[in-house]
Amino acid sequence: MSDGHHHPAPISPVEARARALEELLAEKGIVHPDALDAVVTAYERDIGPMNGAQVVVRAWVDPEYKRRLLADGTAAIAELGFGGPEGEHMVVVENTATVHNVVVCTLCSCYPWPVLGLPPTWYKSPAYRARMVREPRVLLREMGLDLPEQVEIRVWDSSAEVRYLVLPEAPPGAERLGEEELASRVSRDAMIGTARL
Amino acid sequence: MNGIHDLGGVDGFGPVEVEPDEPVFHHPWEGAVFGMSTAVLARRLAKGAQFRHAIERMDPAHYLGSSYYEHWLTGVATLLVERGVVALAELESRAGGSFPLARPVLSTDAPELGPRDDAPRFSLGAAVRVVNAHPLGHTRCPRYVRGRRGVIVRIDGAFPLPDVSAHADRPCRDHTYGVRFTARELWGPGAGANEAIHVDLWEHWLEPA
Numbered sequence: 001m002s003d004g005h006h007h008p009a010p011i012s013p014v015e016a017r018a019r020a021l022e023e024l025l026a027e028k029g030i031v032h033p034d035a036l037d038a039v040v041t042a043y044e045r046d047i048g049p050m051n052g053a054q055v056v057v058r059a060w061v062d063p064e065y066k067r068r069l070l071a072d073g074t075a076a077i078a079e080l081g082f083g084g085p086e087g088e089h090m091v092v093v094e095n096t097a098t099v100h101n102v103v104v105c106t107l108c109s110c111y112p113w114p115v116l117g118l119p120p121t122w123y124k125s126p127a128y129r130a131r132m133v134r135e136p137r138v139l140l141r142e143m144g145l146d147l148p149e150q151v152e153i154r155v156w157d158s159s160a161e162v163r164y165l166v167l168p169e170a171p172p173g174a175e176r177l178g179e180e181e182l183a184s185r186v187s188r189d190a191m192i193g194t195a196r197l
Numbered sequence: 198m199n200g201i202h203d204l205g206g207v208d209g210f211g212p213v214e215v216e217p218d219e220p221v222f223h224h225p226w227e228g229a230v231f232g233m234s235t236a237v238l239a240r241r242l243a244k245g246a247q248f249r250h251a252i253e254r255m256d257p258a259h260y261l262g263s264s265y266y267e268h269w270l271t272g273v274a275t276l277l278v279e280r281g282v283v284a285l286a287e288l289e290s291r292a293g294g295s296f297p298l299a300r301p302v303l304s305t306d307a308p309e310l311g312p313r314d315d316a317p318r319f320s321l322g323a324a325v326r327v328v329n330a331h332p333l334g335h336t337r338c339p340r341y342v343r344g345r346r347g348v349i350v351r352i353d354g355a356f357p358l359p360d361v362s363a364h365a366d367r368p369c370r371d372h373t374y375g376v377r378f379t380a381r382e383l384w385g386p387g388a389g390a391n392e393a394i395h396v397d398l399w400e401h402w403l404e405p406a
Contacts, residue, residue: 013294014267018226020291021274024283025233030240036232043231044221085235089353091375106205106339108249109265118231120219124265127210133341133394134206134384142212153392157205159337160373160397161356 048117051082052165053186055092055115057179060170070094073165077115086163087114093156094167095196100151101166102140102193104132105158112163116188123192133157143194166190171197198303198333201257205341206384227266234273243276246363250335251275254299275299304333307364310371310401313355317372317400323349324406325376327398335363338402342394345382346406350395351375358399372400 011019025031055077059066069076073090077083090112093101105111106129111119122128131139136153140146147153156164168190174182189195222228238245251272252260260268275298277283288296319325329344337359353373361369377395380388 013292014263014270015224015226016292016294017274017288017296018230018270020288020296021270021277021283022229022233023291024287025236025277028282030242030282031233031236035236036229039232039235040222040225040228044228048221091351106341107202107337108252118221120216121265122213122215125210125213126204126207126261127213129204130207130210131213134208135389136380136392136394137389139213143215149389149391151391153389155392155394156375157339157394157396159339160353160399162351162353162373162375162397 043113043118047113049115049186049188049191050183051080051117052112052115052188052191053183054080055082055165056167056186056191057182059092059167060174060182061179066167069167077165082114084114086110087112089161089163090115090165091156091162092165092167093154095169095193097169098151099154100140100147100193100196101154101156101164102132102136103156103158103164103166104129106130106133107159110158110163112165115165116191120188140194145195166193168197198253198335199331199340200253201255201260202253203340205339222266227264230266230270230273234269237273237277242280242282243273244362246335246357246359247276248272249359250302250363251299253335254302256297256300259297271297271299302334302364305364306332306334307361307367307369308332308358308401310358310361310369313371313400317352317355317374319349319352319372319374319400319403319405321349321352325349325374325403326406327376328402328404330402332360334360336360336402338398339396341383342376342378342396342398345378347376347378347382347396349374350377353397356399358401360399360401374398374400374403376403 059069069092073092109124136155190197252268278285326346327342355370355372358369358371377393380392
């Protein structure tokens with residue numbers, strides 16, 4: 001170690017297992033490494049909550065689009081060019097002053113990839129999956145969203161084919177902001193339902 | 198199966214830990230596992246229901262003690278070993294150590310669907326009760342709604358019933374519904390008064406209430 005030579009950190013057992021499978025699948029011609037890189041790049045760069053934010057802003061500024069979005073989420077989202085795996089059957093649920101929607105998947109971690117990207121670790125955690133259906137108001141408060149008792153909470157457990165997107169209420173003063181500025185205010189968590197804007 | 202994955206309503210996990218500005222993948226191997234798994238499914242080496250079931254079959258301690266992408270790695274490797282695409286010995290030799298897989302399928306009995314009309318059996322607003330059954334195979338009906346009464350709030354069309362498609366290659370399309378349950382129906386009188394939980398269920402799991 002005194003010669004300054006760089007020793008790479010030993011890899012973890014799970015990483016060694018992933019590499020083992022990757023090597024075998026490449027040798028057997030089942031998965032090409034370049035194809036893996038392309039998938040990773042797509043979800044790191046192009047597929048994420050900025051897509052959902054475009055959908056939300058369009059609904060805020062265009063009442064006719066909002067009507068279509070709530071009637072047929074999949075078709076209205078496809079109008080903006082978003083669709084694909086885990087977004088084939090989209091339902092959009094609208095927050096109002098008296099109704100708050102929040103999405104969970106208790107059995108695995110189903111999530112609307114085309115509009116929100118891949119889910120954050122907390123969404124996949126046992127604590128979130130266990131508690132959101134059991135004590136949503138308590139859990140939302142813990143996560144920073146304190147909803148008065150008179151606001152009805154609607155939890156959506158994505159247990160079949162539908163994937164959900166929450167349409168948040170527009171923030172105060174939204175009518176004075178341009179679409180780009182509005183889109184920058186739409187958070188991923190507001191589209192899951194663990195935050196409001 | 199009443200597996201460790203069926204987490205709705207389980208107590209004792211503590212607070213939800215949120216990592217600010219979390220990356221999409223924390224390590225390159227996570228992205229590789231994501232890409233390999235989606236490729237294996239896209240090449241139809243396994244069905245989505247089988248992939249989910251493979252993860253559900255993980256040893257419960259391994260499941261709770263490992264990350265989401267380790268679940269995926271274990272699930273996809275289990276399926277590939279079970280199908281003879283790769284050998285466990287090859288995996289362990291390359292990995293330089295043990296490669297824990299999921300446990301075997303408990304039962305391959307898939308339910309027979311009764312005769313089905315083209316039209317859904319239940320209409321919007323219908324009162325339904327979830328069947329109280331505990332199959333050993335794959336299902337997407339969470340335990341916390343079994344035997345409970347709800348109301349149909351959406352009719353979503355017919356899709357393959359995972360209880361069948363995970364175990365058999367035969368037609369099994371069945372209507373799916375969004376079903377609304379009050380929190381008090383699920384959790385008793387101590388639950389919030391103004392809270393509802395919606396679960397998406399196949400007709401196979403519903404009966405008139």
